[in-house]
Amino acid sequence: MMSHTGNIVELQQVEKKYQGVKALQSLDLNLHKGEVFGLFGHNGAGKTTIIKLILGLIEATSGQVSVFGKDPAQAGTRELRAKLGFLQENVSFYDQLTGMEVLEYFARLKGTSCKRSRKECFGLLEQVGLKDVCGRRVKTYSKGMRQRLGLAQALLGNPRLLLLDEPTVGLDPIATQDFYHTIDHLKHQGCTVVLCSHVLPGVEKYIDRALILGRGAVLASGSIEQLRAQANLPSVFQLKGRPGLSKELPKELCPLDPNNNASMRIAVPMEERMQTLRTLAGIVSIDNIDIHLPSLEDLYTHFIQGHYDQESALC
Numbered sequence: 001m002m003s004h005t006g007n008i009v010e011l012q013q014v015e016k017k018y019q020g021v022k023a024l025q026s027l028d029l030n031l032h033k034g035e036v037f038g039l040f041g042h043n044g045a046g047k048t049t050i051i052k053l054i055l056g057l058i059e060a061t062s063g064q065v066s067v068f069g070k071d072p073a074q075a076g077t078r079e080l081r082a083k084l085g086f087l088q089e090n091v092s093f094y095d096q097l098t099g100m101e102v103l104e105y106f107a108r109l110k111g112t113s114c115k116r117s118r119k120e121c122f123g124l125l126e127q128v129g130l131k132d133v134c135g136r137r138v139k140t141y142s143k144g145m146r147q148r149l150g151l152a153q154a155l156l157g158n159p160r161l162l163l164l165d166e167p168t169v170g171l172d173p174i175a176t177q178d179f180y181h182t183i184d185h186l187k188h189q190g191c192t193v194v195l196c197s198h199v200l201p202g203v204e205k206y207i208d209r210a211l212i213l214g215r216g217a218v219l220a221s222g223s224i225e226q227l228r229a230q231a232n233l234p235s236v237f238q239l240k241g242r243p244g245l246s247k248e249l250p251k252e253l254c255p256l257d258p259n260n261n262a263s264m265r266i267a268v269p270m271e272e273r274m275q276t277l278r279t280l281a282g283i284v285s286i287d288n289i290d291i292h293l294p295s296l297e298d299l300y301t302h303f304i305q306g307h308y309d310q311e312s313a314l315c
């Protein structure tokens, strides 16, 4: 069952205090079916608290939390839990068991029968690239292999909502790519994915929306395009051409690196992008133009820095 609004998760004006520590304040959050949602923020910003509230491990101090139309912290939510997958940060397993045994153990906890669980576990171990080592004890696994096992555990039972805390920590570049392909595949099957991460480079093309948290408050939220519009940061145009190119640029286009003659970068405000492109296209000594829009990392730094600046101005 979903809420009457069709949202998979709804948090309304949620506040969470731990013994006087304000971890979250006035938080509104809606997650839709089949979207990948990035949750970003500094250490202690409140990301894990949001995940714990969605999992029903803690209760909000005030406000409403609804997951598939139910309060996850209330009793009788076994059915609800079967729809959730969770990968925690710094995952650890019982080291003496093999990868297969660990996964089967979790499958049984989720209520899968013995016969079905073996088949499902084998398929998942293959999917995360652990098929060949599934008979080895977990104590012999590398950090990345443990992380892959954690991901397989989170995918058990074909969850409709997947919560992943730092899922790519310890994964090599190929395994990280494989991970994002798995996420893409799940999204297309209608699974909603929440991704908490400090590793921002490369994430933006896989997420539909993001929320940036600072000290428990929402600093910005929306699609990458919406965040770019809110931040209003300039794009960087990288120009390549013949020596002496800088002399041909109109005066208002000031290079960031004026000493380089044949290759240079200029910062262009968002609203002037198209006009600048038209102007540059008319300069024959320019051979190539690369446009770099503000990355998720740039946006994150902008919003977090702005928040700190505001706080220090108030002190």
Ligand SMILES: Nc1ncnc2c1ncn2[C@@H]1O[C@H](COP(=O)(O)OP(=O)(O)OP(=O)(O)O)[C@@H](O)[C@H]1O
Pocket (backbone or CB within 6 Å): 018, 019, 021, 022, 023, 041, 042, 043, 044, 045, 046, 047, 048, 049, 050
């Ligand atoms: N059980 C607890 N008791 C007291 N304070 C807590 C407790 N759990 C979290 N906090 C505090 O709540 C705030 C938010 O913590 P949370 O773990 O949600 O942050 P986070 O964004 O997940 O951080 P990180 O990126 O470091 O994992 C922090 O100030 C933290 O110290």
